[in-house]
Amino acid sequence: MKKLLIQTVTMVALLLGSLSCGQADxxxxxxxxxxxxxxxxxxxASDVDGVLKLYxxxxxxxxxxxxxxxxxxxxxxxxxxxxQAIDLNVExxxxxxxxxxxxxxxxxxxxxxxxxxxxxxxxxxxxNQELFVMQKxxxxxxxxRYAFSTTNPRP
Amino acid sequence: MKKLLIQTVTMVALLLGSLSCGQADxxxxxxxxxxxxxxxxxxxASDVDGVLKLYxxxxxxxxxxxxxxxxxxxxxxxxxxxxQAIDLNVExxxxxxxxxxxxxxxxxxxxxxxxxxxxxxxxxxxxNQELFVMQKxxxxxxxxRYAFSTTNPRP
Numbered sequence: 001m002k003k004l005l006i007q008t009v010t011m012v013a014l015l016l017g018s019l020s021c022g023q024a025d026x027x028x029x030x031x032x033x034x035x036x037x038x039x040x041x042x043x044x045a046s047d048v049d050g051v052l053k054l055y056x057x058x059x060x061x062x063x064x065x066x067x068x069x070x071x072x073x074x075x076x077x078x079x080x081x082x083x084q085a086i087d088l089n090v091e092x093x094x095x096x097x098x099x100x101x102x103x104x105x106x107x108x109x110x111x112x113x114x115x116x117x118x119x120x121x122x123x124x125x126x127x128n129q130e131l132f133v134m135q136k137x138x139x140x141x142x143x144x145r146y147a148f149s150t151t152n153p154r155p
Numbered sequence: 156m157k158k159l160l161i162q163t164v165t166m167v168a169l170l171l172g173s174l175s176c177g178q179a180d181x182x183x184x185x186x187x188x189x190x191x192x193x194x195x196x197x198x199x200a201s202d203v204d205g206v207l208k209l210y211x212x213x214x215x216x217x218x219x220x221x222x223x224x225x226x227x228x229x230x231x232x233x234x235x236x237x238x239q240a241i242d243l244n245v246e247x248x249x250x251x252x253x254x255x256x257x258x259x260x261x262x263x264x265x266x267x268x269x270x271x272x273x274x275x276x277x278x279x280x281x282x283n284q285e286l287f288v289m290q291k292x293x294x295x296x297x298x299x300r301y302a303f304s305t306t307n308p309r310p
Contacts (some may be wrong), residue, residue: 060263062284064219064304068250068263095223101256106288106300108215108223129217131286131302133261145261147286147302149219 028099032107032134032141039143040092040111046083052076055143056135062147087116090126105134105141110151127151183254187262187289187296194298195247195266201238207231210298211290217302242271245281260289260296265306282306 042050069078090113133145197205224233245268288300
């Protein structure tokens, strides 16, 4: 009887233990969605500080025509340079959010809108695809790795 | 005594249960490294079938100047088109591999080499940054999501 009891308790405990990881609840998805919408806002506002709050300390920003910006200082330099060169007015369409563990998720988006070249005032249509790896740090979902590229045809 | 025994068994079981997830061993990293090296090989061989074996059924390929190719059929069409247009001779440098759960990982690479435009024979230097989300399917690590862009300066 004692043996059976211990076996049962062990199985239930193991089950609970394995369930406790990799479980995404709706609030995680909602928080990630909010972070991505927040990214859209700070991007359109050319707000470097706002961008940095959304990145992890070891975050990586992979922007076309640039080497990967690795770590928050390089990320800051990359966005500072980008916002000096261009002004964005884009909207993100969230295509998928996959929460793959307690602390990790990834997301795909498509963004459309316009980019203004600050030096000339010229405006061009933007069309991009984005891949985000998100990490939960102290309860907040942040951008850990982020790569994007244009979906516009080659000029 | 019985209560203490059950408590102890429960704690050990919960500990084991929580340890059993998110644990990456070296063999996972080695297998992911092998998959990425395999990708380099099939890319350089313009081998569509070889590429497809490395993707999950729901895999997504995010290639610049194209809409995201979503699912294995769109991935096949995208690589078929790419290999008709260009011939690659590139080498991947694996910058990081992070195993974030039993079944999920991400990796960053940089690739350098040359691209030949098949229509003209012209060759250009390639320099790219790659972000892979990898998923373990039936024991094999595969490409689940993949985005890349050039690191060459804007022409």
